[in-house]
Amino acid sequence: MHRRALVSLLLTAIPLSTELLAQELAPATVAPTAPAIALDRVVGSWRDRAGDLAGGGADYRVAFPAAGARFEPALGDGCPELQHLQLTPIAVGRGRVAAAQLPSSALAEGDGLLVRYPHAPGVQERIELWPEGVELSWRFDARPAGEGDLVVRYALDTTLPAPTVDGDGLSFVLPGLGGVRIGAVTGVDAAGRRVAGALHSDGRTLELSLPGAFVDAASYPLLLDPSIATLTVSNPLPNAASEPDCAYDAATGRYLLAWRLAYSATSSDVLTMLADASGPIGALRAMLWGRAGVPRVAGWGERSLFGVATTEIVSGIPGTTTYIASVAFVRASDGTRWFTEDLTSNNSANYPTVDIGCETYAPVGSGRGFAIVVDDPTTATIDLYRATFGGTFILVPNFTGPTTIVADGGGVSFSQPAISRSAGADGELLLTMRRVNLLGDSIVARRVGSDGSLPGSLQTVHFATTDDVSVPDVDGMNGQWVAVWQQFTGGSTYASVIRRPVALDNGTLTFGAEVGIGGTALVQDTVPTVSCSGTKAWLGYRSHTVLPSPATTLRIAGIDRGSCVSCNDSITASPSGAETRIAVATQVSGGDPTGEGALAAWVANGVVYCMLMRNTFLGGSLSSLGGECGGGGQQQFPKNPSIGTTSFACNLVNVSPTALLTVFNLAPTGGALSCGACFWVPFSVTATLPVVGGGASISFAIPCLPTLVGAQLETQWTSLDFAAAPCPLLPGLIVSSRALMTFGQ
Numbered sequence: 001m002h003r004r005a006l007v008s009l010l011l012t013a014i015p016l017s018t019e020l021l022a023q024e025l026a027p028a029t030v031a032p033t034a035p036a037i038a039l040d041r042v043v044g045s046w047r048d049r050a051g052d053l054a055g056g057g058a059d060y061r062v063a064f065p066a067a068g069a070r071f072e073p074a075l076g077d078g079c080p081e082l083q084h085l086q087l088t089p090i091a092v093g094r095g096r097v098a099a100a101q102l103p104s105s106a107l108a109e110g111d112g113l114l115v116r117y118p119h120a121p122g123v124q125e126r127i128e129l130w131p132e133g134v135e136l137s138w139r140f141d142a143r144p145a146g147e148g149d150l151v152v153r154y155a156l157d158t159t160l161p162a163p164t165v166d167g168d169g170l171s172f173v174l175p176g177l178g179g180v181r182i183g184a185v186t187g188v189d190a191a192g193r194r195v196a197g198a199l200h201s202d203g204r205t206l207e208l209s210l211p212g213a214f215v216d217a218a219s220y221p222l223l224l225d226p227s228i229a230t231l232t233v234s235n236p237l238p239n240a241a242s243e244p245d246c247a248y249d250a251a252t253g254r255y256l257l258a259w260r261l262a263y264s265a266t267s268s269d270v271l272t273m274l275a276d277a278s279g280p281i282g283a284l285r286a287m288l289w290g291r292a293g294v295p296r297v298a299g300w301g302e303r304s305l306f307g308v309a310t311t312e313i314v315s316g317i318p319g320t321t322t323y324i325a326s327v328a329f330v331r332a333s334d335g336t337r338w339f340t341e342d343l344t345s346n347n348s349a350n351y352p353t354v355d356i357g358c359e360t361y362a363p364v365g366s367g368r369g370f371a372i373v374v375d376d377p378t379t380a381t382i383d384l385y386r387a388t389f390g391g392t393f394i395l396v397p398n399f400t401g402p403t404t405i406v407a408d409g410g411g412v413s414f415s416q417p418a419i420s421r422s423a424g425a426d427g428e429l430l431l432t433m434r435r436v437n438l439l440g441d442s443i444v445a446r447r448v449g450s451d452g453s454l455p456g457s458l459q460t461v462h463f464a465t466t467d468d469v470s471v472p473d474v475d476g477m478n479g480q481w482v483a484v485w486q487q488f489t490g491g492s493t494y495a496s497v498i499r500r501p502v503a504l505d506n507g508t509l510t511f512g513a514e515v516g517i518g519g520t521a522l523v524q525d526t527v528p529t530v531s532c533s534g535t536k537a538w539l540g541y542r543s544h545t546v547l548p549s550p551a552t553t554l555r556i557a558g559i560d561r562g563s564c565v566s567c568n569d570s571i572t573a574s575p576s577g578a579e580t581r582i583a584v585a586t587q588v589s590g591g592d593p594t595g596e597g598a599l600a601a602w603v604a605n606g607v608v609y610c611m612l613m614r615n616t617f618l619g620g621s622l623s624s625l626g627g628e629c630g631g632g633g634q635q636q637f638p639k640n641p642s643i644g645t646t647s648f649a650c651n652l653v654n655v656s657p658t659a660l661l662t663v664f665n666l667a668p669t670g671g672a673l674s675c676g677a678c679f680w681v682p683f684s685v686t687a688t689l690p691v692v693g694g695g696a697s698i699s700f701a702i703p704c705l706p707t708l709v710g711a712q713l714e715t716q717w718t719s720l721d722f723a724a725a726p727c728p729l730l731p732g733l734i735v736s737s738r739a740l741m742t743f744g745q
Helices: 003-012 212-217
Strands: 043-047 055-056 059-061 070-073 085-094 109-111 114-120 123-130 133-140 150-158 164-166 167-172 178-183 187-188 194-196 198-202 205-210 222-225 227-232 242-247 254-266 267-276 279-290 294-300 304-315 323-329 337-343 351-357 371-376 381-388 396-407 411-418 428-437 440-449 457-464 470-477 480-489 494-505 508-509 516-520 525-534 538-547 551-560 566-573 584-585 597-604 607-614 621-626 634-636 649-654 661-667 673-675 678-680 685-690 696-700 712-720 731-736 740-744
Touching: 043 123, 043 279, 043 351, 055 187, 055 279, 059 133, 070 178, 070 227, 109 673, 114 685, 123 187, 150 525, 164 351, 167 227, 167 351, 194 242, 205 212, 212 566, 242 304, 242 597, 242 607, 254 279, 254 294, 254 597, 254 673, 279 304, 279 323, 279 337, 279 607, 304 371, 323 371, 323 381, 337 396, 351 411, 371 396, 371 428, 381 411, 381 731, 396 428, 396 440, 428 470, 428 480, 428 634, 440 470, 440 480, 440 551, 457 470, 457 480, 457 494, 470 494, 480 525, 508 516, 525 584, 525 740, 551 584, 566 597, 566 607, 634 712, 649 661, 661 696, 678 731
Parallel strands: 242 294, 242 584, 294 351, 470 525, 494 525
Antiparallel strands: 043 055, 055 059, 059 070, 070 085, 085 150, 109 114, 114 123, 123 133, 133 222, 133 227, 150 205, 164 167, 167 178, 178 227, 187 194, 187 222, 198 205, 242 254, 254 267, 267 279, 294 304, 304 323, 323 337, 351 371, 371 381, 381 396, 411 428, 428 440, 440 457, 470 480, 480 494, 494 508, 494 516, 525 538, 538 551, 551 566, 584 597, 597 607, 621 740, 634 649, 649 696, 661 685, 661 712, 673 678, 712 731, 712 740
């Protein structure tokens, strides 16, 4: 590449030629900003659909009705029906003397991760939520009346098989799947003294007891304390956690992670968790319930509000399964749910697929905001719903829809809609979907306005007469997107991931060269996802090696947004081979136009993982070449010049106070002219800026192209200052020091 063409590329973001960009270059492996974090220790409490208190962890859920706590293990889609173990207290006391009249009418009282049933004055049943399960305890503020052992008796209601002795506890096990384990009983008094208790069940009741001698000698308050946890038979739990997604909110600097947790084939929740630059924060929460499907997430930066959309099975009779789509709105400030809406505008609605995007910068009260797309096979349409808000938060968001985007007909059918996560100031998102007709499969695209408008027309991204193309995804904003999909070729033998840049040019979508990954008999690449930053996009996909031995890897590849050429990647393994999706959210898509950060989310071995990433790495270098004269100032750079950088800043400081304006110059190396002590780089590609506070600043993006690695350019600022004339060749001009940039990985 000619050096002058290089500087024009950097400052004006003009794409390179199609011939160069279509070349697939071997990427260099790069490190994330931090190691992957397993979300197997998360826990939280929430209100369920009925408004009742509930909570849970990574592999269980617990509800708190008046009858007593109900524990539900997450056994995955392989478990035909929801399993539970509910304990209703029916007696507590010593000998014939009751410490409380049970069953009582006590209601659960929540306080974060500790829930209490106040059965009588000074007698309290407590359930504390832990990552491993719940810690069930009874607190006695004073010595219970009576003599002999202190006994708590529960009525046992469970769908699980009869218990078996498991060491010093009891296990309720569904063969081949798992179940619930109740651990040993322990007594702990106020002085910290401990004693082993007893645990017994006849399948209908559960009895917990402490020795009478310890109860008599104890310091009060006294705790009777067993534990309840999900028991794993197959490790990991089969298909319990799946389908992660994430989005970013620039105002709070927080990401929202969402994933599906299946307790059985008939019951699943969408769980959410906040994360920031330090990793996961706050509490785990359930946002959507029932038979929840895959979650998709977008953010509204102007409102610090996330939207989480999913589908839910509402009937499951063979051949008549129907779905509704639901959206939960989540506050970025604390991760709490603000409002939930079911998209049921008509009785025939049937939404097996949903995706969500948002105009990140939409002003409040503008009538723009979230855009939710659904596939309705009942009406044979792809439809659009919108959610907007007034000048202040109101009780119910303004939902409008459905608006038909496309409809089946004439032997053509549409499915699998995917919408870009965010829109820029133009308010336009891009929708991609699968189109099938007698001629073949296609991936098609249509512009969608967050105001409900449908500018332009439907255009074909890819057409295949014999190949099977499906699972599209898309992201980007401001008229530049990346579309991805999976493609089976060779009689559905080879699977590859295809990506293609899409741009808006005078109201028409234009398409760059297609770039593929995989497609051999030995490696099948499927289930692509994409998230865009300034000049870089992150491509996620599942890579499965068939021979010599089957193995699955979930991969994240860095690609240039304008060309889709690979520039660097980071790989995470999935040893179980069952997981399919890895998703990435960038700071740019969440409202930070200069953000370099990103968050990846995936599932491996039944555990949800997240990993913080960045667009720009530690490669590249900067060195001063000197040459300042006349008070022209010095240059400062917050970071090294690395390919894929969204916003590379060059700052001028300590300029003469009489300087009027300054010209930033980016030029090829080796052309500096000397004049006494001054060295001036002749203008190449320039930008003129005012001098404010003794300095100036300019930022530009660096494309994520491996061909740039090792390239060098010089930068310098030339300022207008009639009070200075350090060089006769440049009267009235002063110059800063020169800097040499060497671009790195």
